[in-house]
Amino acid sequence: MDILSLIGVVLAFAAILGGNLLEGGTLAMLFNGPAAIIVIGGTLAAIIIQTPRPVLVRAGKIFGWIFMPPYLAPEEGLDKVIGWSLRSRKEGLLGLESLADSEPEPFARKGLQVLVDGSEPEAVRAILEVELEFGEERDLDAARVFEAMGGYSPTIGIIGAVMGLIQVMTNLEDPATLGSGIATAFVATIYGVAFANLLLFPIASKLRSLVRQRSRYQEMMIDGLMAVAEGENPRSIELRLRGYLQ
Known part of the structure; x- marks a missing residue:
């Protein structure tokens, strides 16, 4: 967590x-119930109208990354690549087949499987880079959903404030209703601004950061797999890939 x-x-x-x-x-x-309904309901309605369904679904899936981010261990990844290099130098690329079958990380497993199948290094790189770029763009689009919600939320809060003031102005002769109308007006504004600046914008920034961390890890794995395919010295591979850990 x-x-x-x-x-x-x-x-x-x-x-x-x-x-x-x-x-x-x-x-x-x-x-304030009415204020919450206006701000939360209005913001959700706006983002649902704006966002294509696949992006909206993906945003819902990666929301949990805020508290349970995807497990990435660059040091472990580096150790894996060094182990693959040592094994391939002893047994050839086919010696990696058993490791590919047991590799728990999907991106690395796919790279190993393509490599073991006998694909040329550049073909392996092309396949993995397509997956990296598509996955990164997909998840950045999902993070932008929360950024867009942060843009809508304060404006919806102002709508709630205006609605509360309208209630006040139309019931000036009934003092009993003035308090609730004014409360809705000011609380709706607080909800809109607070949700945007304390939750939605920070969530979007955190998700973008996590996506970039994952992409950097995957770039390291691609470089490592290419070095293994080309038979580079394990020590040289380690020195090069340590640049990703800084």
């Missing part, structure tokens, strides 16, 4: 709620 993401979410809500309490407010002041 990414403990920093959890700490960030808790701290964000603690800052808002704690600041409100220090100002003499109550927790109930910040909980």
Whole structure:
């Protein structure tokens, strides 16, 4: 689990709620059903209209990366490549077949399988680079969903504020309804701005960072596989690939 993401979410809500309490407010002041429906419902509606279904589905799948990011261990990946190199120098590329079958990481497993099948190194590189580029672009598009939601949320909050003020203006003769209308107006604005800047924009940035980390790892594996295919010295491979770990 990414403990920093959890700490960030808790701290964000603690800052808002704690600041409100220090100002003499109550927790109930910040909980407003109509405002939440307007901001959350409106933001979701806007993003559903804007986003193609495959991108929206992918965004839902990678949302969990915020707390449970995909497991990447560059040091372990480097050790794997060195092991493949040593084995291929002793047994040839066919000696990697058993390792390909047991490799748990899908990208590395595919690279090993294509290599063992006898494909030329450049063909192996082309196959893996297509998968890397497609996967990176797909997941960056998914991360942009949350960025777009962060753009819509404050505007929807303003809509909620205007709706609350309309209620106030149309019921000036009934003081009992003024409080709820004003509350909806201001709380909707808080919801819109807070969701955008404390959750949605940070989520989008975190996801982009994770996608780039995965792409960098996959680039390292591609370079490593190419070096193994060309029979490079394991020590030279290690020195080159350590540049990816900096």
